[in-house]
Structures are given as C-alpha cells and as structure tokens.
Amino acid sequence: MSPGGKRRWKLASQHEIEIFRPEIDDVLAALGHPEALVTDKSRLSDFEDARDAMDLVALRMRVGVPLERDDLLVDIAARMRAKVR
Numbered sequence: 001m002s003p004g005g006k007r008r009w010k011l012a013s014q015h016e017i018e019i020f021r022p023e024i025d026d027v028l029a030a031l032g033h034p035e036a037l038v039t040d041k042s043r044l045s046d047f048e049d050a051r052d053a054m055d056l057v058a059l060r061m062r063v064g065v066p067l068e069r070d071d072l073l074v075d076i077a078a079r080m081r082a083k084v085r
Contacts (some may be wrong), residue, residue: 027076030062038042038073039081043083 017024017038028034031047038046044059044067061066065079 003062012041014039016040016074017042019082020074023077023080024073025065026080030059040074042070042073042074043069044073045073 017040024038025034028036028038029064033047056067056069063076063080065076065083067076067079
C-alpha cells in the first residue's frame with residue numbers, strides 16, 4: 001500500500017496489444033466488447049462471452065483461428081496475423 005493506506009494499481013503492459021491492435025480490435029468486436037481495456041496479460045476467459053462452449057465455437061468462426069478459453073488475447077491476435085500472411 002502507498003502512504004496514507006490507499007492501494008495503488010499498476011496497469012500491466014500494453015506493448016504487445018499495440019503491436020497487434022487491428023487484430024485485438026477484431027477480437028474485442030467479436031466478443032461484443034470493442035470498448036474493453038485490455039493488457040498483454042488479458043485472456044479470453046476474462047470475458048464472460050467466451051466461457052460458454054457454444055459461444056467459444058461461434059467466436060472461433062468469427063476470428064478464423066483456433067482458440068481456447070485460457071488463451072492470451074495477444075496470442076490469438078498473433079495467430080490471426082500469421083494466417084493472413
């Protein structure tokens with residue numbers, strides 16, 4: 001805790017998020033959360049929509065790459081970019 005007893009929060013890095021910004025934006029739109037604040041440590045499982053098996057199948061179809069609930073969003077984005085090349 002910081003002086004005065006208040007908790008301080010530090011946002012995790014967004015370096016990789018920025019590298020893959022177009023793909024991250026596509027994933028967030030497919031999740032129905034284009035406004036979400038995400039970091040390099042954000043996982044698909046952080047989003048309720050990705051927790052249901054049927055939703056996961058639909059999401060795979062929308063983003064066009066294999067994915068699992070525990071995937072980092074930056075890993076999904078990297079697969080999406082590699083598929084385009």
